[in-house]
Amino acid sequence: xxxxxxxxxKIFYILVTILTVVSxxxxxxxxxxxxxxxxxDPFIGTGGHGHTYPGATVxxxxxxxxxxxxxxxxxxxxxxxxxxxxxxxxxxLALSGTGIGDLADILFMPINKKVDLSINxxxxxxxxxxxxxxxxxxxxxxxxxxxFLEDHNVNVELTTTKRTAYHKYTFKKExxxxxxxxxxxxxxxxxxxxxxxxxxxxxxxxxxxxxxxWARNQKVFFVAKFSKPITKHQLYSDGNFSNNNSSEGTKTxxxxxxxxxxxxxxxxxxxxxxxSVENAKDNLREGGFDFNIIKDEAEDKWSNALTKIExxxxxxxxxxxxxxxxxxxxxxxxxxxDKNGQFRKENxxxxxxxxxxxxxxxxxxDTFRAEHPLLTLTAPDRVSDIINTMLAYYETKEILPVWTLxxxxxxxxxxxxxxxxxxxxxxxxxxxxxxxxxxxxxxTTMMQDERGLNHYKKYGYIPYSLLDESxxxxxxxxxxxxxxxxxxxxxxxxxxxxxxxxxxxxxxxLFDNKTGFMRGxxxxxxxxxxxxxxxxxxxxxxxDYTEGNAWQHSWFVPQDPEDFIKLHGSxxxxxxxxxxxxxxxxxxxxxxxxxxxxxxxxxxxHGNEPSHHIAYLFNHxxxxxxxxxxxxxxxxxxxxxxxxxxxxxxDCGQMSAWYALSSIGLYAMNPASGNYEIGSPIFEKATIxxxxxxxxxxxxxxxxxxxxxxxxxxxxxxxxxxxxxxxKEILEGGTLHxxxxxxxxxxxxxxx
Numbered sequence: 001x002x003x004x005x006x007x008x009x010k011i012f013y014i015l016v017t018i019l020t021v022v023s024x025x026x027x028x029x030x031x032x033x034x035x036x037x038x039x040x041d042p043f044i045g046t047g048g049h050g051h052t053y054p055g056a057t058v059x060x061x062x063x064x065x066x067x068x069x070x071x072x073x074x075x076x077x078x079x080x081x082x083x084x085x086x087x088x089x090x091x092x093l094a095l096s097g098t099g100i101g102d103l104a105d106i107l108f109m110p111i112n113k114k115v116d117l118s119i120n121x122x123x124x125x126x127x128x129x130x131x132x133x134x135x136x137x138x139x140x141x142x143x144x145x146x147x148f149l150e151d152h153n154v155n156v157e158l159t160t161t162k163r164t165a166y167h168k169y170t171f172k173k174e175x176x177x178x179x180x181x182x183x184x185x186x187x188x189x190x191x192x193x194x195x196x197x198x199x200x201x202x203x204x205x206x207x208x209x210x211x212x213x214w215a216r217n218q219k220v221f222f223v224a225k226f227s228k229p230i231t232k233h234q235l236y237s238d239g240n241f242s243n244n245n246s247s248e249g250t251k252t253x254x255x256x257x258x259x260x261x262x263x264x265x266x267x268x269x270x271x272x273x274x275x276s277v278e279n280a281k282d283n284l285r286e287g288g289f290d291f292n293i294i295k296d297e298a299e300d301k302w303s304n305a306l307t308k309i310e311x312x313x314x315x316x317x318x319x320x321x322x323x324x325x326x327x328x329x330x331x332x333x334x335x336x337x338d339k340n341g342q343f344r345k346e347n348x349x350x351x352x353x354x355x356x357x358x359x360x361x362x363x364x365x366d367t368f369r370a371e372h373p374l375l376t377l378t379a380p381d382r383v384s385d386i387i388n389t390m391l392a393y394y395e396t397k398e399i400l401p402v403w404t405l406x407x408x409x410x411x412x413x414x415x416x417x418x419x420x421x422x423x424x425x426x427x428x429x430x431x432x433x434x435x436x437x438x439x440x441x442x443x444t445t446m447m448q449d450e451r452g453l454n455h456y457k458k459y460g461y462i463p464y465s466l467l468d469e470s471x472x473x474x475x476x477x478x479x480x481x482x483x484x485x486x487x488x489x490x491x492x493x494x495x496x497x498x499x500x501x502x503x504x505x506x507x508x509x510l511f512d513n514k515t516g517f518m519r520g521x522x523x524x525x526x527x528x529x530x531x532x533x534x535x536x537x538x539x540x541x542x543x544d545y546t547e548g549n550a551w552q553h554s555w556f557v558p559q560d561p562e563d564f565i566k567l568h569g570s571x572x573x574x575x576x577x578x579x580x581x582x583x584x585x586x587x588x589x590x591x592x593x594x595x596x597x598x599x600x601x602x603x604x605x606h607g608n609e610p611s612h613h614i615a616y617l618f619n620h621x622x623x624x625x626x627x628x629x630x631x632x633x634x635x636x637x638x639x640x641x642x643x644x645x646x647x648x649x650x651d652c653g654q655m656s657a658w659y660a661l662s663s664i665g666l667y668a669m670n671p672a673s674g675n676y677e678i679g680s681p682i683f684e685k686a687t688i689x690x691x692x693x694x695x696x697x698x699x700x701x702x703x704x705x706x707x708x709x710x711x712x713x714x715x716x717x718x719x720x721x722x723x724x725x726x727x728k729e730i731l732e733g734g735t736l737h738x739x740x741x742x743x744x745x746x747x748x749x750x751x752x
Contacts, residue, residue, distance in 0.1 A: 036306040037299055039316070039323040042140040045650050047082035047643030049075060049598055049607065051097045052328065052650045054140035055090070056158045056165075058298050059305040060359070060382065062283075062335040063272065064094035065158045065165040067147060068104050070124040072187045074595065077101035079187060082643035087149065088130045089182065090158060092165055092272055093220070095405075096331045097650020098363065099596060100412065101188025102214035102405065106222050106272065109180045110169040112152045117180070117236045117253045129180045142306075142327055143298025159295040162335055164285040166294045167268040177258040177266055181205070181224075184238075184251025189213040196248040198277075202229040206277045207252070215408035217346050220272055223280040227267035227289045232257040267291060274336065274344040274407065283339050305330050308378035309664065312685040320641045322663055322683075325656035329374055332367075332652035333359035333386060336407060345396055346408040356385040356432075358392065362404040363652035365413030366609045368420045370657035373668035373676075376428050376727065377688055383425050384432030390418045391433065391441055400445040414469060414546050415476030416445050420672045423483040426490065427674040428727045439491055442484045446477070446500070453477065461509040464520030464529045464544050471510055471518050472546035472610070475556040478506040482559035483672045507557050511567045516577045518554040520544035535587055535603065539594035547596040549588065551581055551603035552610055558670035561620035575621040581614065582630055599638050599647025601630075606638045607648020612658050616669040616677040619723040622751050624678070625709055625744035627723070631662050631679035632708040664688075664698050665738065666725070675724045678749065680708050681738055694733040700740050707740040710748050723749040 045052035055066020068079040070088035075081050077098050079091060089109035095102060115128035124130060131151035139146040145158045153172040160166060171177050183195035190213035197207040206223040233256050235242040237249035247254075258266055267289035273279035285294075306326050313319060337343040337358035342350055359382075375383055393401050393409070400419060403412035419442050426435060446453065452467045456477050462470040482504035488496035510518045512528055520529035534550040537543070545553040555578070557564035568574040586600040598607030605611045615634060618626035638647040639659055646655050661667050665681030681700040688696045713720040716734040725736065 035299065035303045036310070036323050037142045037302050039319045040142050040302070040306070040327045041320055041324050041641060042142070042145075042327070043082060043643050044321075044324045044641060044645040045097065045328065045643070046078075046080060048646065049595070049648055050644070050646035050650050050655075051075065051077045051095075051099070052646070053078040053080050053094045053096060054145060055080075055094060056143055056145045056160050056298065057331060058143055058160060058162055058301045059330040060333060060335055060379075061160060062163045063092050063160050063165045064096075064331070064334070065090060065092050065160050065167070065270075066094045066145065068107065068187070070127060070130065070185075070187065072101065074099070074101075077188060079104040082135070085134065086124065086130055086132055087147065088124060088127050089180070089185065090156065090167065092222070092270060095361065096328065096652055097646075097655065098652065099649050100214050102190050104185070104187050104190065105209055105211070105218075105220050106270065107182045107185045108167065108224075108268065108270070109182070110149070110152065110154045110156060110167075110171070110266070111178050111180060112154060112171060112175040114176070114178070115180065115255060117182070117234065117255060118239045118241060120239055120251070129182075141299070142302035144295050157291065159291060159298050161285055161294060161297065163271055163283040163339060165270045166289065166291050167270070168291045169266045169268070171260075171264045171266065173264055174260060177228075177260050179256045179258075179266070179268070180253065181207075181256070182253040183207060183209045184253055186211070186213075192251055194248070194250060195252045196246065197235060197252045197254050198246040199230065199233055199235070199254075205230075205254070205256070206280070208277070214410055214412075215406040217348070217408055218406045219274060219344060219348075221275065221277045221280045222270060222272045223277060223284055224268055224270045225284065226256075226258070227265075228258045228262075230256050231259050273338050275338055275342045275350055279338045279340065279342060302327065305378075308689050309660070310687045311664065311683040313683045317641050318663075318682060321639050321645070322660065324645075325639075325659040325663075326378075328650055328656035329371055329653040329660055330379070332361045332363065334361045336360035336389070344407060345393065347396055349396070351392060353388070353392070356388040357382075358389045359386050360389075360404055360407055361652060362386070362390070362401050362418070363654070364401060364403060364417040364421065365415060366651035366654035367657070368417040368671060369609055369612050369654060370661055370668065371653040372421045372424065373671045374657040374661055376425065376430065377690070377730070380430055383430050387422050387425060387433045387438065390422070391437060394441045394445075398441075398444055399448060399450065400441050411451065414473045416480050417476070419445070419480045420483045423487045423672040424668075424674070426487060427672060429731075435491065439487050439493070442487060443496065446480060446484055456506070459523070459525070460503070461506050461521060463523040465523055468541060468543055469546045470520050471544040471550075472548075472553050472556075474506050474510060475518065475553070478504045479556065479559050481506070486672055504559060507564070508567065513567065513569070516554070516568060517550040519550065533589055535589045537588050537590045537593045537597060539592050539596075541592070546610070547594040547608055548605060548610055549597075549603070551584065552597070552605050552608070555581075555614045555617060556610060558613055561617055565621055571621040571623070575618060575623045575626065578614070578617060578621065579626065596648065601634065601637065605648075606634055609651060609654055612654070613667070613669045616667050616679065619677050619749070624723045624749040625746055627677070628680040628709050628744070631667070632682065635659060635662055635682060636705070665700070666698075674727045676727070676730075678710070678723045678725065680710070681740075688730065690731050690733060696730045696733050697735040699735060699737045701738065703738075703740040706742045709741050709744045711739045711741040711745045712748060713738045721748060
């Protein structure tokens with residue numbers, strides 16, 4: 001007991017104690033309620049070959065308002081690369097992590113001087129309105145981006161709602177206040193065909209931008225409203241000055257001037273549409289220019305989206321990698337239909353999404369593997385909308401999507417992997433789409449003759465002499481066939497089930513037991529493609545493999561790993577060959593090596609999607625401890641918190657979704673099976689909100705960077721000794737508890 005002679009000192013001590021306790025409670029409360037957005041770093045992936053952008057968007061938003069460096073190179077596919085320090089403007093559409101560049105449409109640039117827009121720039125250096133910037137005065141957070149333009153003394157801030165972008169420009173006092181809008185600007189594959197600008201009134205401009213690129217028929221309509229009246233404008237069409245309030249040409253641009261007398265701040269809000277200027281106006285959020293309110297709303301949307309899976313760990317860097325992965329995994333697909341439901345297809349047909357939202361940027365070759373399985377856990381309400389969208393695109397040519405950009409079928413990459421996305425959803429109990437129509441679309445797609453299916457149907461595989469990338473294409477069609485068979489079985493279509501199941505064995509034709517690789521087979525079926533070098537890569541031409549080599553493409557039989565292992569002879573032979581994949585030298589041979597082969601661990605290439613399921617195959621060879629080792633090794637070596645934190649193209653969420661799932665100990669090796677493989681959880685606790693008021697918890701007791709092996713497990717208190725868990729079990733809620741250790745327990749999860 002403390003005794004005080006002076007009562008005033010006693011009172012003071014009591015007050016200090018109370019304030020200290022209150023302060024500590026407040027600090028603890030602040031830590032508990034800290035938004036998960038604080039752990040997201042949008043700059044991760046903007047360096048190296050990640051190809052992400054740092055700009056502002058909301059989950060699956062229509063707009064991506066982001067800085068553009070103005071360089072047309074592979075590592076600038078998103079329009080931005082962290083190595084750069086020059087900006088040419090801020091566009092409203094961007095691609096996240098793709099290997100082909102397009103978009104960067106509707107470019108705005110605030111400047112403090114008059115420039116000559118009649119000159120057609122030959123390079124970025126000749127763009128009159130460009131500006132340098134420093135990463136020291138650049139900020140990126142979920143739903144918000146800021147940068148200071150050094151050459152113009154303008155601070156730029158960007159935020160957005162689902163369909164309206166908000167710009168805030170703060171000029172230096174008494175500087176000229178001006179904005180350049182350049183619709184002729186283009187990077188990478190994009191080329192403007194026809195553009196127009198219309199000064200509607202002193203606060204409003206509108207226009208169009210039709211272009212050809214990766215998306216062969218891209219039509220963008222826009223409207224922009226300013227917080228100040230336009231006092232003067234200069235309008236150009238193909239380098240010619242126009243005295244009118246509107247102009248049209250291949251390349252149009254305008255410089256707008258504003259009153260500098262009241263306030264240094266200028267606000268702009270912008271909306272787009274694929275249909276019309278009127279629809280863009282309808283998409284434009286009503287009200288004023290409440291930038292901070294919109295910014296807070298965007299952060300709230302991200303905070304809510306990130307809470308779908310919450311993780312607990314004392315290692316903040318792991319939280320940053322995880323929540324940034326969750327952020328990246330919710331950038332695409334993007335909202336495409338307008339507020340009234342309308343959207344434009346590649347044939348210029350205007351259709352209306354009734355009772356669903358239409359999406360685009362469907363990078364299905366990548367995202368069917370982990371991005372879409374993750375969405376069945378975190379955003380199941382969007383899954384049926386995505387499927388309804390794919391069925392709408394199917395109506396154009398009666399073929400399901402391959403890779404859809406701005407509703408254009410790009411036919412980029414191999415297979416028809418809209419099929420596993422549909423079947424996975426159905427097997428996981430997701431409805432809200434016409435299942436009979438979906439089955440008809442899948443069957444019709446796999447029975448047509450395009451993209452090598454004619455050869456596949458005739459020979460049971462694709463002979464190497466008839467089509468490049470024959471091995472990869474055959475293996476992926478075989479998987480798509482298996483998926484169609486599962487849907488047929490579920491719908492009671494027995495004849496279709498047998499037909500497609502039989503055809504899904506196509507991989508058997510390509511397996512060479514002498515080498516252990518999948519190889520290109522001849523038309524007569526008697527020989528393989530010679531000479532053979534398993535490490536050889538030839539990018540997208542005169543090759544049997546897509547963006548890789550035999551080492552990376554010989555493992556894609558997710559539909560029947562047991563039969564696949566039998567082809568190798570035994571679990572031991574299979575596991576030994578699989579282990580060699582990770583321990584072989586990383587030499588890649590050839591004169592035209594694919595740049596997509598990155599993130600090498602031996603010959604395993606985590607930087608490209610065909611490798612993503614491979615570590616989980618050990619589970620099926622009765623050696624799950626190897627899955628645990630390699631899954632953890634991939635997480636530890638292929639992801640970090642720097643701009644170079646992704647080992648390859650982000651590919652619209654796939655690279656990040658792999659981490660998000662693997663880090664909590666799950667991976668959908670065969671998405672359409674409805675099951676998840678068990679890997680190696682890295683968090684003490686991960687809580688999945690599977691429905692309102694129901695959670696599924698995954699706990700990792702004793703987990704650490706050394707304790708990566710599962711020693712034992714329980715599911716809801718009962719012994720759990722298998723290497724997979726179903727989606728249905730997860731939806732029922734409960735707790736999957738793992739005890740982790742530093743040495744393999746070869747009895748856990750094995751069939752011995």
